[in-house]
Amino acid sequence: MLLELDDITLRYGRIEALHGLSIHVEEGEIVALIGANGAGKTTTMRAISGLNPLASGKIRFAGKDITTMRADLRVPLGICQSPEGRGVFPGMTVLENLDMGAYTRKDRAGVAADLKRVFELFPRLEERQKQISGTMSGGEQQMLAVGRALMARPKLLLLDEPSMGLAPMIIQQIFDIIVEINQQGTTVLLVEQNAQQALARAHRGYVLETGRIVKEGTGQDLLHDPAVKEAYLGVA
Incomplete structure (x- = not known):
């Protein structure tokens, strides 16, 4: 099992937002x-x-307890997320946004291969790699947000x-x-x-x-x- 949420509870102040939720x-x-x-x-x-942070319950990823990580x-x-509302860095170019997705990685050859993969999935991003991302359409920004997440492999x-x-x-x-x-x-x-x-x-x-x-x-x-x-x- 890759991901397991086991009976998790999460609160915002006194408001309980998740009540004993379990998914895998x-x-x-x-x-x-x-x-x-x-x-x-x-x-x-x-x-x-x-x-x-959780109030109670466990989160496991690839068999490892990551609840408090x-x-x-x-x-x-x-684990990498493409957030609600896209969350691109609006003052950066498309390429700079994609590079940010790979900031934890040291394998430059692998990063280059993944950039090629992102451009194959999203040809529009390759065409506009020097464009400031804040000037792109909503659909293009969504492609960029997903592509940026993929750059973390x-x-x-x-x-x-x-x-x-x-x-x-x-x-x-x-x-x-x-x-x-x-x-x-x-x-x-x-x-x-x-x-x-x-x-x-x-x-x-x-x-x-x-x-x-x-x-x-x-x-x-x-x-x-x-x-x-x-x-x-x-x-x-």
Whole structure:
């Protein structure tokens, strides 16, 4: 098992945001975590990345207990996140942003190979590698955020709302690239409000409501679950 969250609880002050949440991700999977705004999806991602400490529970990665490990030490282990809202460095060029993704690495030949891979996945980034990232469109910035995360050569890629604010055609393209990244050997944990697109591509999924897992199953099972369809897919 690559990632295991075991009965984790997380609080913001007196507010309990996650209540005894347990999920797991096997190596090679795409796992989708879906839910409404405020369900705790981003909080779960921040817990995995080490940005928010747990009140209780355990997080294990590749068999290692990382519950109290600092966030910056989790990146070399193989956990890397493309954050909600993209979070590119707006005053830097595309290439400088991608270089920042590889800041923990010393293997220059490997970094060069991964840069080539990112440009193959996102030809637009190669075309615009000297452009200041803050002047790019939302879709291009999303490609850059995912590409930057890939430059860390993650074992587990955390994607937080990659389709947010994008045009339908770009959303389709982003999800197709997520599948390609997975097929190339990277495990993906995907947080998405676009449940239709996420579940259609996920091997497994979890439904999160107010900090608790209320359903889990294969992507296809959840996609065709009447309660999930009514609540998240707009189908009665």
